[in-house]
Amino acid sequence: MSSKPLDAKNQRAPWKIRIYIRNSVPQHxxxxxxxxxxxxxxxxxxxAVEIVNVESKLTEVEQNAIIALPxxxxxxxxxxxxxxxITQRETLQQSLGFEQDNGS
Numbered sequence: 001m002s003s004k005p006l007d008a009k010n011q012r013a014p015w016k017i018r019i020y021i022r023n024s025v026p027q028h029x030x031x032x033x034x035x036x037x038x039x040x041x042x043x044x045x046x047x048a049v050e051i052v053n054v055e056s057k058l059t060e061v062e063q064n065a066i067i068a069l070p071x072x073x074x075x076x077x078x079x080x081x082x083x084x085x086i087t088q089r090e091t092l093q094q095s096l097g098f099e100q101d102n103g104s
Contacts, residue, residue, distance in 0.1 A: 014076065015048065015076060016048045016050070016074075016075040017039070017048070017049045017050070017072060017073070018050045018072070018075060019035060019049065019050070019051050019052065019071070019072050019073075020052045020061065020066045020069060020071045020072075020073070022053065022054055022070075023055065025069075027086055028069065030086075031072075031086050032049070032051060034089060034092060035049065035072060035092065035096075036049060038092055038096065039096070042096075042098040054069060068084045070084075070086060071083070074097075081095065081096070081097070083095045083096070
């Protein structure tokens with residue numbers, strides 16, 4: 001997946017991330033921790049992470065067309081991005097729009 005890296009201004013801007021999970025699945029809770037760590041490690045100081053337990057918010061799940069779990073929706077900064085499924089840390093970092101440092 002190709003993802004345009006965010007500029008420094010967007011990394012400092014307030015972020016809003018919504019993560020749809022099922023609380024009863026331990027891997028989903030691990031995914032939430034990974035997202036929070038990746039944001040912090042990449043200098044996102046203000047990440048408002050909203051965790052949505054799909055078991056208790058079925059109407060919201062339908063309205064937002066949540067088709068797989070876990071699903072991350074980066075609401076801001078724009079553009080809105082959706083990441084479906086548990087992914088490797090490097091892929092998550094790239095999908096959120098952070099440049100990967102591969103030592104070059």
